[in-house]
Amino acid sequence: MSIITGALPDSVELEGKSYGVHTDFRRWIAFYEAVGERDLVGMLKVYRELPPSAETAVALALDFGGHAALPYGGGGKRAVLDFETDAALIYAAFMGEYGIDLCEAELHWYKFCALLAGLGGDKRVSQVMEIRAADAGLVRDKAQRRRLRELQRSYAIPDKRSAEEKDSGLIRCLGEFY
Numbered sequence: 001m002s003i004i005t006g007a008l009p010d011s012v013e014l015e016g017k018s019y020g021v022h023t024d025f026r027r028w029i030a031f032y033e034a035v036g037e038r039d040l041v042g043m044l045k046v047y048r049e050l051p052p053s054a055e056t057a058v059a060l061a062l063d064f065g066g067h068a069a070l071p072y073g074g075g076g077k078r079a080v081l082d083f084e085t086d087a088a089l090i091y092a093a094f095m096g097e098y099g100i101d102l103c104e105a106e107l108h109w110y111k112f113c114a115l116l117a118g119l120g121g122d123k124r125v126s127q128v129m130e131i132r133a134a135d136a137g138l139v140r141d142k143a144q145r146r147r148l149r150e151l152q153r154s155y156a157i158p159d160k161r162s163a164e165e166k167d168s169g170l171i172r173c174l175g176e177f178y
Contacts, residue, residue, distance in 0.1 A: 003110050003114055008108045010023050012061070014051050019057075019060070020047070022045075022048060023108045023109055024107070024108070025102075025108070025112035025113075028046065028065055028109040030042060033084065035058075043057075046061050046065075067110070078132065080129040080130075080132040081129055082157040082158075085158060089124050089125035092123075098115060131148070131152060131155055132152060132156075
């Protein structure tokens, strides 16, 4: 299904039964924030009617949400966009590019993602995403590489993991070496 050739979906299907979902972009931004925080209750708030199991509901929601073209970039290596960190930049870009006030707009998640992906390269949010996605190791000039790394630190997405999660990640990494 293409965003321009058919009706936008408002449900997910499991074994021939449809389960209604909220399609407003705000719900889906909250969904992805809940995914990052591993907040099951928050993830399930995209549903109007819940599928039989929470695990199935999350899988179906991830599938529904993932059909939108999100501009994460970075070849999947790292996130280059964070809805919380970049909220003001996203808001300004939509206002400047499309004249859409996201505080008042009612947009289907797929429409929101299409517009987000289509933002011009001259928008600050696009430039920040490009900086985050860039591989400083490929920059030959030392001064340019240093400047890029400074910009990447400046625009870094905050690590929202708990101290325990960070420690377990470090232990897992160290375990690979020993």
